[in-house]
Amino acid sequence: MVNTAVTLCGIRLDNPIIPASGTFGYGYEFAQLYDINMLGTFSFKGTTRQPRFGNPTPRIAEYAGGLLNAVGLQNPGADAVIAEELPRLRQVFHKPVMANVSGFSVEEYAETCALLAAQEQVGWLEVNISCPNVHGGGAAFGADPKAAAEVTRAVRAVTDKPLILKLSPTAADIAAVARACQDAGADGVSLINTLPGMRIDLKRRAPLLANGTGGMSGPAMLPLAVRMVYQVYQAVEIPIVGMGGVSRAEDVLELMLAGATAVGVGAANLVEPYACRNIIETLPDVMLRYGIHDLNDIIGGAHHG
Amino acid sequence: MKQTTFTIAQNSPLAEGIYRLHLQGDTTAITAPGQFVNLKLEGFYLRRPISVCDWADGELTLLYKVLGRGTEAMTRLPAGTRLDVLTGLGNGYDMTLSGDRPLLVGGGVGIPPLYGLAKRLRAQGKAVQAVLGFNSASDLFLLEDFRALQIEPVVTTADGSAGLRGLVTDGMAAAGPYSYLYTCGPEAMLRAVWQHCGTSGQFSFEERMGCGFGACMGCSCRTKYGTKRICKDGPVLQKEEILW
Ligand SMILES: Cc1cc2nc3c(=O)[nH]c(=O)nc-3n(C[C@H](O)[C@H](O)[C@H](O)COP(=O)(O)OP(=O)(O)OC[C@H]3O[C@@H](n4cnc5c(N)ncnc54)[C@H](O)[C@@H]3O)c2cc1C
Numbered sequence: 110m111v112n113t114a115v116t117l118c119g120i121r122l123d124n125p126i127i128p129a130s131g132t133f134g135y136g137y138e139f140a141q142l143y144d145i146n147m148l149g150t151f152s153f154k155g156t157t158r159q160p161r162f163g164n165p166t167p168r169i170a171e172y173a174g175g176l177l178n179a180v181g182l183q184n185p186g187a188d189a190v191i192a193e194e195l196p197r198l199r200q201v202f203h204k205p206v207m208a209n210v211s212g213f214s215v216e217e218y219a220e221t222c223a224l225l226a227a228q229e230q231v232g233w234l235e236v237n238i239s240c241p242n243v244h245g246g247g248a249a250f251g252a253d254p255k256a257a258a259e260v261t262r263a264v265r266a267v268t269d270k271p272l273i274l275k276l277s278p279t280a281a282d283i284a285a286v287a288r289a290c291q292d293a294g295a296d297g298v299s300l301i302n303t304l305p306g307m308r309i310d311l312k313r314r315a316p317l318l319a320n321g322t323g324g325m326s327g328p329a330m331l332p333l334a335v336r337m338v339y340q341v342y343q344a345v346e347i348p349i350v351g352m353g354g355v356s357r358a359e360d361v362l363e364l365m366l367a368g369a370t371a372v373g374v375g376a377a378n379l380v381e382p383y384a385c386r387n388i389i390e391t392l393p394d395v396m397l398r399y400g401i402h403d404l405n406d407i408i409g410g411a412h413h414g
Numbered sequence: 415m416k417q418t419t420f421t422i423a424q425n426s427p428l429a430e431g432i433y434r435l436h437l438q439g440d441t442t443a444i445t446a447p448g449q450f451v452n453l454k455l456e457g458f459y460l461r462r463p464i465s466v467c468d469w470a471d472g473e474l475t476l477l478y479k480v481l482g483r484g485t486e487a488m489t490r491l492p493a494g495t496r497l498d499v500l501t502g503l504g505n506g507y508d509m510t511l512s513g514d515r516p517l518l519v520g521g522g523v524g525i526p527p528l529y530g531l532a533k534r535l536r537a538q539g540k541a542v543q544a545v546l547g548f549n550s551a552s553d554l555f556l557l558e559d560f561r562a563l564q565i566e567p568v569v570t571t572a573d574g575s576a577g578l579r580g581l582v583t584d585g586m587a588a589a590g591p592y593s594y595l596y597t598c599g600p601e602a603m604l605r606a607v608w609q610h611c612g613t614s615g616q617f618s619f620e621e622r623m624g625c626g627f628g629a630c631m632g633c634s635c636r637t638k639y640g641t642k643r644i645c646k647d648g649p650v651l652q653k654e655e656i657l658w
């Protein structure tokens with residue numbers, strides 16, 4: 110027998126697996142494939158105050174280690190999420206969900222977070238201050254500790270629910286941004302979001318994505334995520350949701366040893382729809398293979414001295 | 415949607431750069447012509463979406479064109495290879511709207527899904543007409559298959575080396591009157607067909623896909639009835655809802 114349950118900002122998760130925002134929609138597509146109540150929880154699609162179409166297509170490109178996306182935060186807006194998506198989700202998911210929020214001003218973040226935090230189904234707020242796709246948008250907040258703290262304070266003022274700030278790997282010093290969020294009242298941080306990249310179409314001699322750049326995710330990101338989680342763990346006391354390139358149970362253990370309390374799974378859901386179910390099902394055996402009986406024993410376990 | 419393992423029964427060239435892939439496996443998730451499958455290829459991160467050309471109990475036929483590295487790698491897969499496939503994706507064509515004399519207009523690798531449609535419309539006794547567009551005589555494929563359904567396709571080629579010289583829209587002018595239109599092909603062709611089309615109809619689109627089953631919003635397009643995902647709400651859109 111092994112224990113896979115962990116506690117994230119005061120809420121129990123049966124296991125640390127959390128499908129990452131933008132790769133799991135509002136849960137419904139996956140609920141038709143398997144019982145999504147087996148998940149720790151999931152983070153729903155990045156939601157803004159107003160509906161957004163997002164960027165023109167093509168929005169998706171491939172590289173050897175994963176994919177690039179320039180979806181550009183397509184979402185129906187906070188009001189429709191509350192009126193339509195959450196009631197639909199309630200039919201198939203009976204655990205607290207993580208509400209991922211994006212915004213273009215401090216006020217907008219606060220307003221959207223207040224609306225979503227008031228929903229009973231929402232367990233945590235995950236505030237994305239790192240989406241690299243929107244011009245003049247989120248990226249600026251996550252790159253700078255002061256701006257990150259400003260968003261954190263504004264959102265903290267509107268909710269008592271657990272508040273997780275989602276950090277960008279583009280920050281010059283991600284540990285400093287994490288500390289600034291903690292000091293401004295964050296209950297946790299999640300990292301990493303995607304890393305801006307570009308592919309060029311040899312036939313057209315132009316960027317493949319209509320947006321030019323897109324966020325890289327997938328297996329190639331794992332070492333970057335492990336390094337950043339490791340660094341942030343040394344800088345903060347609040348829990349970390351680690352993500353980036355996770356596709357199997359071993360990757361989960363690696364991020365937890367680096368310091369993650371829970372682990373996000375993104376791109377893997379898109380190419381392997383049962384990825385999270387497979388990870389959850391294989392986790393106990395993989396834990397035992399490495400002599401782990403309780404996941405709580407290994408959080409930050411790679412930091413010695 | 416269903417994730418299943420298919421075994422390659424045959425993978426052979428059909429025309430220049432065009433291959434026919436015969437697969438054996440569970441096809442129960444496929445419910446309509448015009449749906450597609452998403453193939454996992456060894457060494458490539460994203461799956462490759464390919465239309466269902468034809469299917470039966472336990473049998474699936476796909477036609478693919480070598481375009482880049484993934485489809486190039488597909489040509490080297492020998493019989494017996496097992497493929498991880500997501501099947502039954504997308505809405506497919508609605509056959510209930512066809513009327514008695516539907517016209518099918520296809521260009522290049524837009525033709526394969528129309529074959530599966532033609533076969534099922536013929537089984538319902540419909541007088542199917544087809545206009546099939548190619549670049550040149552060396553590209554022609556599936557013509558005998560259409561003839562075996564008692565459909566004599568109007569062929570057009572861009573260089574005039576076979577059939578009528580010109581575009582599928584020139585072929586449409588040569589076809590008889592029709593009750594409804596079904597089409598699939600490159601976007602520029604779809605647009606021209608849309609402008610020429612005198613009836614209602616259904617248009618099948620392509621887009622780059624992250625997942626193919628509605629989860630990532632990678633394939634969205636605007637329609638008169640709001641934003642739709644080509645992979646889940648499409649790939650087939652009604653003529654009346656399309657915004658160019
Ligand atoms: C719904 C649908 C049905 C399709 N049906 C067929 C079919 O029946 N026969 C056929 O030959 N082709 C079909 N295609 C196009 C086929 O998916 C692409 O030709 C193929 O993915 C190219 O892969 P590649 O590795 O050779 O090219 P690369 O350019 O190397 O591929 C790089 C990436 O871009 C994507 N990509 C490139 N071109 C396209 C495209 N036109 N559409 C979508 N994704 C693309 C690839 O999937 C891959 O992720 C269909 C596409 C869609 C969306």
Ligand SMILES: Cc1cc2nc3c(=O)[nH]c(=O)nc-3n(C[C@H](O)[C@H](O)[C@H](O)COP(=O)(O)O)c2cc1C
Nearest residue numbers: 129130131155178237301302326327353354375376
């Ligand atoms: C298609 C796609 C859409 C995404 N959308 C969002 C989003 O709306 N909000 C967000 O915070 N992160 C978004 N992300 C980032 C992921 O949640 C995750 O942080 C990142 O992809 C790294 O994990 P991975 O390598 O497992 O994919 C998106 C990622 C992908 C691939």
Ligand code: FES
Nearest residue numbers: 624626630631645
């Ligand atoms: S490809 Fe992911 S939603 Fe269509």
